[in-house]
Amino acid sequence: MIEALTARQARHVIEVVGSTGTPPEWGFQFFSAGLDGYLRVLEEDYLRTFIRDGGASFKVVVGTYGGGKTHFLYSVRELAWKHEYLVAYCPLSQESTPFHRLDRVYHSIAANLMRPLSPDELLSGADRGLGAFLKGVYADLMDAFAADKVPEKKRAERVKAVAADAVRGVENPNFGRAVRLALEALADDDPDRFDSAIQFLSVDGYDRVRHRQMGLLQPIERGQAFATIRSLVTFVRNLRFRGLVILFDEAEQAGAMTSRQKELMLGNLRELVDQCGAAAFANVMVLYAIPNEQFLTEGRSPAYEALRQRIQTVFDFTNPTGVKIKLDRLVRDPRALMIEIGSKLAAVYESAYRTEVPFEGRTKLVGLLAAAAAERAFGDIGYKRLFVQAMVRALHAMRLGRNVELDEAFARRMLSTAEEPGDAPAGDEEQD
Numbered sequence: 001m002i003e004a005l006t007a008r009q010a011r012h013v014i015e016v017v018g019s020t021g022t023p024p025e026w027g028f029q030f031f032s033a034g035l036d037g038y039l040r041v042l043e044e045d046y047l048r049t050f051i052r053d054g055g056a057s058f059k060v061v062v063g064t065y066g067g068g069k070t071h072f073l074y075s076v077r078e079l080a081w082k083h084e085y086l087v088a089y090c091p092l093s094q095e096s097t098p099f100h101r102l103d104r105v106y107h108s109i110a111a112n113l114m115r116p117l118s119p120d121e122l123l124s125g126a127d128r129g130l131g132a133f134l135k136g137v138y139a140d141l142m143d144a145f146a147a148d149k150v151p152e153k154k155r156a157e158r159v160k161a162v163a164a165d166a167v168r169g170v171e172n173p174n175f176g177r178a179v180r181l182a183l184e185a186l187a188d189d190d191p192d193r194f195d196s197a198i199q200f201l202s203v204d205g206y207d208r209v210r211h212r213q214m215g216l217l218q219p220i221e222r223g224q225a226f227a228t229i230r231s232l233v234t235f236v237r238n239l240r241f242r243g244l245v246i247l248f249d250e251a252e253q254a255g256a257m258t259s260r261q262k263e264l265m266l267g268n269l270r271e272l273v274d275q276c277g278a279a280a281f282a283n284v285m286v287l288y289a290i291p292n293e294q295f296l297t298e299g300r301s302p303a304y305e306a307l308r309q310r311i312q313t314v315f316d317f318t319n320p321t322g323v324k325i326k327l328d329r330l331v332r333d334p335r336a337l338m339i340e341i342g343s344k345l346a347a348v349y350e351s352a353y354r355t356e357v358p359f360e361g362r363t364k365l366v367g368l369l370a371a372a373a374a375e376r377a378f379g380d381i382g383y384k385r386l387f388v389q390a391m392v393r394a395l396h397a398m399r400l401g402r403n404v405e406l407d408e409a410f411a412r413r414m415l416s417t418a419e420e421p422g423d424a425p426a427g428d429e430e431q432d
Contacts, residue, residue, distance in 0.1 A: 002030055002347050002348060002350075002351045004030075005027070005030060005348065005351045006351075007351060007352060007353075007354060008123075009026070009027055009119060009120075009123060010027070010348050010349075010351035010352035011352040011353075012024060012027065012123050013027035013028075013030065013031075013348050013352065014348060014349055014352045014353075014392055017031075017345070017388050017389070017392055018388075018389060018392030018393065018396075019389075020389075021066060021382075021385035021386070021388055021389045022070060022385070023070055023071040023074055024123075025074065025122045025123070026119045026122040026123055027119070027123075027348070028071055028074050028075070029075075029078065030344060030347070030348050031341050031344040031345040031348060031388070032071065032075065032341075032344075033337055033340040033341045033344065034330050034331060034337050034340070035068075035071075035072060035075055035330065037317060037330070038072075038315075038325060038330065039075055039076070039079060041315075041317060041320050042076060042079065042320075043079050043083075045320045046285060046320075047079055047080060047083045047085065047245075047285070048083060051085075051242075051243050051245075051283055051284070051285050052083070052242050052243065052283070054282045054283060055282070055283075056275075056276040056277065056278075056281040056282060056283070056284045056285065056286075057276055057284075057285050057286070058272065058273045058276040058285075058286045058287075058288070058323065059285075059286070059287050059288070059315060059323055059324075059325050060287075060288050060289075060290065060293065060296075060311050060323055060324050060325065061073065061287055061288065061289040061290070061325045061327065062289075062290060062291075062292075062293050062324055062325065062326045062327065062328075063289065063291065063326075063327035063328065064291055064292075064328070064382055065291050065382045065385075066382015066383070066384055066385030066386065067291075067327055067328065067382050067384060067385075068327050068384055069249060069289040069290075069291070069327065070249055070289070072289070072325075072327060073089060073247045073249055073287060073289055074089070076245065076247060076287060077089055077245070077247060080245040080285075081115075081116035081117075082116075083242055084116070084241065084242045085241065085242045085243050085244065085245045085285075086113060086114065086115060086133070086236055086241055086243070086244050086245070087113075087114055087244075087245045087246075087247065088108070088109045088110075088112045088113045088114070088244070088245070088246050088247065089112055089114075089247045089249065090105070090108040090109055090112050090246065090247065090248050090249065091108075091249045092105075092108070092248055092249060092250050094257065096108075098257075098261070098265070099248075099265045099268055099269060100257070100261040100262075100264035100265040100268060101222065102222050102225030102226065102268055103203055103220060103221055103222045103224075103225050104203075105225065105268075106203065106220065106225045106228050106229055107202060107203040107204075109229065109232070109246060110129060110130045110201060110202045110203065110232070111128070111129045111130075111202055112128055112129065113128065113129055113130050113133050114128045114132075114133070115133060115136055129198075129202065130198060130201050130202060131182075131194075131198040131201075131202070134179070134182050134183060134186070134198075135186065137183070137239065138159065138183060138186040138187070141158070141159055141162060142155060142159070145158055155187075156187040156188065159183060159184070159186070159187040160180075160183070160184050160187055162183075163179070163180045163183035163184060163187075164180060165238065166179070166180075166183075166235055166238045166239055167179050167180050167235060167238070168238065169234050169238070170231035170234045170235060171227045171228075171230050171231045171234070171280070172220070172224055172227045172228045172230075172231040174200075174216050174217060174218060174220070174224075175201065175220070175228050175231040175232070175235075176231060176235075177214075177215055177216060178197045178200045178201045178214075178216055179197075179201065179235060181193065181197045181214055181215075181216075182194050182197035182198060182201065185197060193214070196210055196211065196214060197214070200214075200216050200219070200220070201220075203219070203220050206218075206219035226271065226275065229275075230275070230280045230281065232244070233280065233281060233282070233283070233284055234280070236283075237282065237283055242283065243282075243283030243284060243285070244283065244284050244285075245284075245285045245286075245287075246284070246285070246286045246287070247286075247287050247289070248286070248287065248288045248289065249289045250288070250289055250290045250291065262299075263301065263303050266296065266299075266301075266303040266304060266306075266307050267303055269288070269296070269307055270303065270306050270307045270310060272286065272288075273307070273310045273311065273323075274310075287325075293311075293324065296308070296311070297311070297312075310323070311323045311324060312324075314326060314329075316329070334370075334373070334374040334383065335370045335371055335373075335374040336370075338366075338369065338370035338373050338374060338383075338384075338387050339366050339367060339370045341384070341387065341388065341391075342365075342366035342369060342370060342387070342391050343362070343363075343366055345388060345391050345392070346362050346365075346366065346391070346395060349392065349395045349399075353399060355399055357395065357398060357399075361398065361406060364406045365391075365394055365395075365398070365406055365411075366391070368406060368407070368408060368410070368411035369387060369390050369391055369394065369411050369414060369415065370387070371408075371411070372390075372408070372411040372412055372415050373386060373387035373390070373415060376415075386415055387415070390411075390414040390415045391414075393414050394410070394411075394414045397414075
């Protein structure tokens, strides 16, 4: 068992891992393996120094489906929070957040912006986004004014003064005005005005009458997206935060895009890479995770070539300035990696169900599943995902007292994603 995990937290981890094979937003740390080397370089060379000191960086994270991209991004998010960065973890998809629509990309950043959250806040789905962030800023300001013994009648004025200072120098004047109006609305206890400002900032609809009355003369559209992202960066920097870490997670390969959409996507991505070399993007780190880099680099148009040249260098321990972080290069021995992950996941399982898995049985089970999963390590299927799902499935079988014979056939059956022909519903089994 793991003392740092409550049964509720551990149960949540097992439920997510066992059902979908994806990492939970918190708790993945307890079964992480093989990432420490890359994470240490990102922390020491970037988060602790370069980004904090005004630099900016762009990295492409390459990993197959089920190969650990999301797990890696969550790990970077934890490191960023440790060093007091704001983080936006943004899943990308063709339907909701296509990268050729920069207004939707900005919307995702605004909707997923988060300050450091506690484990229970993450597991309970605590509010995230620009609105929650501004409420947190307001609460911190009021606490600071109270500690400084500022009279209550003057605290609203002080909030408004801070709001005005915080948006100085932002590139998109409508963004700056909306942020200032949102903070002023909190100071004036005007929730309707606050909600209207957040609606504008989050690109959740432009009310021509209401927003123009507020002085917000045009919505945030594609043409203003980069300027608005830069404005957000300036605002974060003005508030004296360490910086902003943006984690894009490509949830699916964009195979259904038109040629025009692909060109726009590649152009936007190339510009984002270039932005990370500009002063307006100071204190920013961007990671863009994809399942296959070929989609970005194997075309023949100028857009493909321009992007390929920018992301061709490979990140590793001897070249931390490289752009591509290739997760498959981390695994020298897939079986040894699975054994480490499986052993840790079994300990989480014990905490979740307040049970104890016999050491000999657990060791044998982990070894059998690791060997079976390692056979798939060089295929297209995400063997890590299959392994953790199989591990949870097998632990259930052992805990529920089924007649389990730990052999290779059992391991292969646990790794199967389809229901086996002879599996009986739980209610049909004999009860002890």
